[in-house]
Amino acid sequence: MTARPCHKKFLLYKNSKAYTFVPAESSGEQALSIRRGTGEIRLNSIHNSAPEGHDLLMQNVFGIVGIISLAYDDYIIVICAREQRGNFMGHPIYETTNLQILPMSTADQSTLPPTETYLLGLVKAHLRNSFLLSYDWDITTRLQAQERVTGEPRYLWELADDRFFWNKSLQSRFIDFARNSGNTEIGAFILPVMFGTFDIRTTYLKGRSVQLCLISRRSRFRAGTRYLRRGADSEGHVANFNETEQVLLVDRPGKPHGDHGIRLGFVQIRGSIPLFWAEVNNLRYKPDLQVMELPGSENAMKRHLQELVELYGQQNLVSLVNQKGYEKPIKEAFEKYMATMDLPTVKYDHFDFHHECRNMKWDRISVLIDRIKEDLISDGYYHAEVGQPEPLKEQSGTVRTNCMDNLDRTNVAQSAIAKWILDRQLRDIGLFEEGETVDTYERFMYMFRNMWADHADAISKAYSGTGALKTDYTRTGKRSKQGLLTDGINSVQRYVTNNFFDGPRQDGYDLVTGNWSPRAGSAAARAIMFDTRPLLVRFMPTVIAWSLFMMCCGLTLPRSSAAPMKYWLLIWGTLLTIALTFIFVHGIYYVSWPLLNPLTDVIHYDGPGFRTKSRGRGLGISDWSKSLLQIAPLSYREWVEKGHGRAKSRANEIEMGELAKKRLE
Known part of the structure; x- marks a missing residue:
């Protein structure tokens, strides 16, 4: 149209x-x-x-x-x-x-x-x-x-x-x-803009001009950052949902170069596991995992899957999470709810990516493709030609891929599936012989792999704050030690970003997508400017900085005392250790949380479901800590109940703002 x-x-x-x-x-x-x-x-x-x-x-x-x-x-x-x-x-x-x-x-x-x-x-x-x-x-x-x-x-x-x-x-x-x-x-x-990726490149295959285009579209629903937006909401929208369309434009036989009258398309989707679940940051490398079994869990998942069926047709759900260890509970919860779904057009397939591809044997992603091959053939792809009134083929289903983040493992799987479909499309239009693949065309594969790797980096930066992991395999078809080193650096950057910088990033998402709207001059908006954490909590980073400063001074400045240096270092080293211990024991209070839509119900969830051992939440309120916290603007209990000093609802936001205003007065 x-x-x-x-x-x-x-x-x-x-x-x-x-x-x-x-x-x-x-x-x-x-x-x-x-x-x-x-x-x-x-x-x-x-x-x-x-x-x-x-x-x-x-x-x-x-x-x-x-x-x-x-x-x-x-x-x-x-x-x-x-x-x-x-x-x-x-x-x-x-x-x-x-x-x-x-x-x-x-x-x-x-x-x-x-x-x-x-x-x-x-x-x-x-x-x-x-x-x-x-x-x-x-x-x-x-x-x-x-x-x-x-x-x-x-x-x-x-x-x-x-x-x-x-x-x-x-x-x-x-x-x-x-x-x-x-x-x-x-x-x-009225100009619509899209948050995603677009890349189109031209090359030749067997003397015919082809254009390969990769488009990724990011959903505005449940949009946000890696640990602050997980799972589904009550409407069935999931975090980090992306639709990726690979389009191949090929010259028609007998037409001049650049005709590109043959149009081939293939769509894949990714999104967070459609349950109520979260990972609560606590300054540990692995946050606390919790699966929240709420009354609306099954309905949210069903709404999500039904919408996908209405939009795309048959759904092939490929889950790449680990079957053991930290990720096992979310896998089991996913399968538990899938077993209750009466959706004949939805299939589920679990592929333990890290187990199957261990020891850097990433070519074993072919095992997954062999398992879903019949569904890929059945679902087909889009094929239209200029001059034809109707498409010659249509895609009747999609593969929905997820891992924990829907980033790194998902990228590897989606690029492998896309290449398999590309081979099939080129054979179906007669450009390739039976058994021929694009792997034999080095220039084309270089372009293909780099497009998918760039696409992976862009999606990862929007969600996690860094480029994707495992892109050395996507770019070269091989896993390397240099790639492992790059992944290590990106993992450290993700840790820092997700723990200390994602709160404002999430607030930006909520403002621009309309998930939070302040009233003009409201107390609720003013309340976000106040740090209502207990004074003791806010004071500990200062103790660390001052201790490090004094230790450096003792080691570098001329001495004016005959006292052994070890006592000086012992005093300040002890204070440093106490402050660091306090911060890691109370880790969640040092994480950068969103202020506009606080995650009170997630951070302090205590209902049915699964939770890993809670860490970084403090040692509880004893008599001595109660007395220490009396000097804080809010008591520890008030602070927890308000959800990091921010209100969950509009009424609580207003109440919080008025409280902050009174305390200032």
């Missing part, structure tokens, strides 16, 4: 009353005005778009991402720079490289309240990610689904897959205007 295109470029005017976006690429179009005081949206004729008194603010605006509301003001987010990533079937695909935030208020931005500055910083940090867009092609929807759309041409926001319309919340005011006013022309201003 042909989409009605969005405006590609604007001239942006402003005065004290409004921002006005004037389409720059064509004449006769309407201009969009947004009132700064009220947020009122209007479409004006081009002649009245820049009345006297307006100043030209920007000459190159390449799209409106949307409007976000923070605690004290609303802001318009615009694209100021972009970079073309490729041309897909004649449609340019762009990546954002610079987004700017324009305040709706006319107040001096240098005097913003601290809360507003903090929230604005979260948004700016999130917008440093790169987002993908197209002005005339629906990048959020896979090829096969686009073929099924019929009727009159519609604007991109009307066609976009709701899961991958990343800025849907930011565009809500414009969408409401389109629906309520009946003026559909605003659709040309």
Whole structure:
């Protein structure tokens, strides 16, 4: 279906009353005005778009991402720079490289309240990610689904897959205007952007030009960071859900080079195990694992799987978690609930990746492909050709792959499945002989492996904060010692990022995707600025820093005492040891948790299910610790009940904010 295109470029005017976006690429179009005081949206004729008194603010605006509301003001987010990533079937695909935030208020931005500055910083940090867009092609929807759309041409926001319309919340005011006013022309201003990956490269196979394209689409539902978003929610949305589409465009026989009239597509999906489960950070390398058996667990899992069946057809669930040790409980819980599901179009297959591919025998991923081969053949792939009114083949099912993170093992499995399908597609269109594979074409395989490895790194950075592990195998087809060293470095970086930096990253996700919205000037928003941990907890890092400083001074500065140095080191070393011990005993209170949507119900879960031995949660409240904590802004018990000093619900947030305000007074 042909989409009605969005405006590609604007001239942006402003005065004290409004921002006005004037389409720059064509004449006769309407201009969009947004009132700064009220947020009122209007479409004006081009002649009245820049009345006297307006100043030209920007000459190159390449799209409106949307409007976000923070605690004290609303802001318009615009694209100021972009970079073309490729041309897909004649449609340019762009990546954002610079987004700017324009305040709706006319107040001096240098005097913003601290809360507003903090929230604005979260948004700016999130917008440093790169987002993908197209002005005339629906990048959020896979090829096969686009073929099924019929009727009159519609604007991109009307066609976009709701899961991958990343800025849907930011565009809500414009969408409401389109629906309520009946003026559909605003659709040309509503530009969907996607958080994911896009890569397209051209090469030759047997003298025919081919383009290989890899597109990954990240869901905006239950979006977030590695340990702070796990499992499913009550609606059946799962963490780190990604749809990956591999498209192969091939020249038709007898056509000139670059025809690319044969279009082959294959879709795979990944997502967290669809149960209520979590890993609670506690400064240990392996967090506490807990599987929460709540009344809605089975329903959430069923809703998730039913949605997948409706969207993609038959589901082949491939779980790569370990069958022993730390991961065993989540595997058993997954299989327990799968046994209760009456879903004939859903199959489950467990493949213990680490056991089967131990000793770096990664080629044994072929064992998994042999097990699911019949399903891959049955599910098929998408095949269409230019000039044909209907697709020649359609994909009737997908492989849904998961490990614990849906990153490293999942990447290896998905790339191997994608290569197997690619061989089959090339044989089916007659380009390859029976038994021939792309492995014999070194240039093509180099391109294929690097595309999948780059794709893996991008997904991993968005979720875990670092590049993917095991990409040496994805890039070269072999596991190496250098790859093991790189994985070790990335693992350390993940540990640091996930324990000490992911809280603000998660808050950024929640703000931009609309999972948290502050009321103007609310006490709930102000409350996030206060560290309500007990004073003793906050004091321990200072003890560590001071102890290290004094030990260094004793070792490096001239001595003015005859006392043995060992006593000096013993005193400060003892304090250092006590502080470090205290921090690791109370580990969860030093983790960077999200402040906007606190994980109170997860961190302090005490219901049915499975839990590893709880660590890093303190030694309990004895009489001596109670007396020590009296000097804290909140008692230890209050702090725990409030969930890291942040409220779970709107009412508790307001209560918390008022409490913090009273204590300051």
